Amino acid sequence: MHDLRSVAMALRTARGVVVLTGAGVSVESGLRPFRGADGWWKGHDPTVLATPEAFAADPALVSEWYDTRRLAALAAQPNAAHRAISRLERHLVGAGGRFALLTQNVDDLHRRAGSEHVVELHGNITVWRDHRSGRKVTPEPVPFTAYPQPGPDGGWLRPDVVWFGEVLPTAAWNAAEAALSWCDMLLVVGTSSVVFPAAGLVERAAAAGAVTVEVNVEATYARVEHRLVGPAGEVLPRLLDEAFGNAPRG
Ligand code: BJW
Numbered sequence: 001m002h003d004l005r006s007v008a009m010a011l012r013t014a015r016g017v018v019v020l021t022g023a024g025v026s027v028e029s030g031l032r033p034f035r036g037a038d039g040w041w042k043g044h045d046p047t048v049l050a051t052p053e054a055f056a057a058d059p060a061l062v063s064e065w066y067d068t069r070r071l072a073a074l075a076a077q078p079n080a081a082h083r084a085i086s087r088l089e090r091h092l093v094g095a096g097g098r099f100a101l102l103t104q105n106v107d108d109l110h111r112r113a114g115s116e117h118v119v120e121l122h123g124n125i126t127v128w129r130d131h132r133s134g135r136k137v138t139p140e141p142v143p144f145t146a147y148p149q150p151g152p153d154g155g156w157l158r159p160d161v162v163w164f165g166e167v168l169p170t171a172a173w174n175a176a177e178a179a180l181s182w183c184d185m186l187l188v189v190g191t192s193s194v195v196f197p198a199a200g201l202v203e204r205a206a207a208a209g210a211v212t213v214e215v216n217v218e219a220t221y222a223r224v225e226h227r228l229v230g231p232a233g234e235v236l237p238r239l240l241d242e243a244f245g246n247a248p249r250g
Contacts, residue, residue: 024190
């Protein structure tokens with residue numbers, strides 16, 4: 001694959017690499033993507049459920065959907081794509097370079113794959129909070145006893161994720177913007193690149209001089225310089241082998 005070779009050459013000389021991931025990275029772990037027919041749940045559109053309005057109107061429905069996804073995430077295992085991204089971080093940091101992983105995913109699989117510098121732009125589904133007080137709790141890995149589940153301060157528990165119309169955590173967004181200042185290459189993996197502000201990072205990175213690369217089973221509207229088309233769990237290990245040799249993966 002011609003593009004894979006040229007991306008591998010650029011990756012070999014990059015001193016600062018940022019990876020932006022989306023739901024497609026976890027598809028090979030058996031988790032559903034957000035968009036498309038596979039993302040629908042019991043006849044409900046995820047883009048409607050992932051809103052404060054849906055939770056206010058039907059907290060039982062939204063809680064059950066998120067609890068089902070929480071348990072699926074806890075039961076899933078990181079796949080070859082998560083492991084390749086963690087390997088890339090170790091390689092770069094070990095060689096004195098800089099690395100940041102900006103993820104839109106809430107499933108915690110990057111951290112479980114060994115990634116250390118993980119910036120969660122849309123929160124984490126394993127943590128919930130009382131919708132009145134905001135106090136956070138980490139529920140046991142078993143289904144809730146009721147939907148919605150009462151929180152510690154008299155409200156309902158809601159997942160500690162970012163819904164449409166809500167603002168991204170300030171620290172996470174600041175970290176994402178800061179990474180643009182040293183990023184030589186941005187790898188955009190398994191995201192449809194339609195949700196802002198994350199989707200806007202690609203053009204900002206390109207404007208700042210970074211090489212931009214999309215890894216996806218299909219081309220999206222993201223304006224990138226290179227597209228590597230295929231499952232992330234196959235493309236990323238091949239890319240790393242081409243760039244750095246196929247040393248033991250750990
Ligand atoms: C594979 C694969 C394999 C499959 N290998 N690839 C500017 C313009 C227009 C609108 C806005 C704007 N700025 C803000 C907005 C509004 C809104 C927005 O972006 N709307 C758009 C839909 C138009 N954004 C917001 O509201 C954000 N907040 C905000 O901006 O605050 C300031 C503000 C407030 C109020 C008004 C205005 C501004 C918050 C966005 C929060 C998004 N939250 C969600 C839910 C999180 C919790 C949960 O998981 O339930 O985040 S929505 C959902 O989309 C989720 C995802 O992280 C996110 C992105 O989806 P992702 O990851 O790309 O998944 P998919 O399914 O879409 O794509 C999967 C991809 O993988 C596909 O491309 C496949 O081909 C591919 N794939 N298998 C490689 N094996």
